[in-house]
Amino acid sequence: MSSMKLYQLLPFRFLRLNDDKYLVVNEVGEHLFLTGEQFSDLTSYGLSPTSETFLDLKAKHFLTDTELAPVIEMLAVKYRTKKAFLYNFTSLHMVVPTLRCNSNCIYCQVSKKDLMAVGFDMDKPTARRTVAEVVKHFETVPLGN
Amino acid sequence: MDTFFRRLDDNTIAVEVAENLYNKEAIQAASHRFKDRCHIHLKRQSETVVAVLFSAKSGTSDLEALAQEFCTELLDQQVRMNVEKACGNMRDLIVKQAFAPVDDIGAEIRL
Numbered sequence: 001m002s003s004m005k006l007y008q009l010l011p012f013r014f015l016r017l018n019d020d021k022y023l024v025v026n027e028v029g030e031h032l033f034l035t036g037e038q039f040s041d042l043t044s045y046g047l048s049p050t051s052e053t054f055l056d057l058k059a060k061h062f063l064t065d066t067e068l069a070p071v072i073e074m075l076a077v078k079y080r081t082k083k084a085f086l087y088n089f090t091s092l093h094m095v096v097p098t099l100r101c102n103s104n105c106i107y108c109q110v111s112k113k114d115l116m117a118v119g120f121d122m123d124k125p126t127a128r129r130t131v132a133e134v135v136k137h138f139e140t141v142p143l144g145n
Numbered sequence: 146m147d148t149f150f151r152r153l154d155d156n157t158i159a160v161e162v163a164e165n166l167y168n169k170e171a172i173q174a175a176s177h178r179f180k181d182r183c184h185i186h187l188k189r190q191s192e193t194v195v196a197v198l199f200s201a202k203s204g205t206s207d208l209e210a211l212a213q214e215f216c217t218e219l220l221d222q223q224v225r226m227n228v229e230k231a232c233g234n235m236r237d238l239i240v241k242q243a244f245a246p247v248d249d250i251g252a253e254i255r256l
Contacts, residue, residue: 008256009228011236016221027239043224069251072235076242076250083243 005045007054007065010075014039028078030060093134097122150212158208159188159196160215171222172197178218183211231256 012026022039025031034042034053041047042063047054049065057063061078064071099120101112113120122130151159162172172195176185184200197215199208229236233256242250 009231011232011239012228014221014225014228016217019217027236043228067251068235068254069249072238072242072250072254075239076246079239080243 006049007045007047007058007063008068009043009063010061010071012062024057024062026061028061028075029082030062032056032060032062093137095122095127095130095134097127149216150209153198157198157200158212159198160212161190162195162197162219164193164195167219167223168226169195171219171226174222174225175215175219179211179215183208 010026012024014022014024016022017033020036022034022036023031024034024039024042038047038053041053042057047057047063054063058065061071061075096110099110099113100115100117101108101110102115104112149160151161153159164172172187176187176197179185179199183202183205186198186200188196188198190196199212199215201208205211233254235254235256238250238253241247241253247253
């Protein structure tokens with residue numbers, strides 16, 4: 001950290017809502033609304049460490065005046081918690097037993113075939129294994145996840 | 146009072162931007178935000194100055210107001226870049242530490 005700066009900015013994104021209102025957000029889902037002056041002070045390192053704005057921004061991890069490594073560790077934990085859903089297997093299963101269809105739905109994700117077409121049905125062993133896999137998933141993942 | 150733009154003709158005004166104050170990426174990003182409201186053209190004025198030309202589309206009411214808004218947007222874009230630069234690789238490190246933690250995260254910080 002430069003000796004001229006009283007604090008270090010932490011990664012954030014912002015949006016100017018109007019001439020005097022900024023929304024700042026960060027990777028762990030925290031947000032604050034700042035006036036234009038507060039925002040300018042933040043980004044030009046002009047905030048007083050005793051000001052309420054500084055303390056709010058520090059509490060929500062938009063800046064820090066302490067050692068960086070522990071702050072990054074903590075943000076990483078929050079980030080991991082926020083993205084924990086990535087560890088879960090999908091909770092939506094779509095099974096397409098056949099491509100033959102008499103409808104023409106615009107949202108359909110498959111390339112439909114004629115009703116009389118041959119070779120576009122899932123065979124029985126594959127269908128049985130598919131159902132078994134879906135059931136196995138719901139036995140291991142609690143409802144609601 | 147100094148003006149921040151030059152009127153080239155009835156339909157076009159130019160804002161001159163000093164590249165020692167604003168990055169090329171910030172100028173482009175700010176310009177992009179106005180593409181649906183007027184025609185935008187970037188033109189090198191000199192080694193250090195880029196001219197951003199605003200031409201009215203049908204329905205564009207006030208080019209000067211747009212140019213003024215552009216200057217504010219340009220400043221925002223530059224501040225975005227400054228914040229990213231000031232944070233070095235911290236954004237990447239937070240994600241890395243979340244999913245593939247390293248023993249000494251401090252040694253990986255690059256500001």
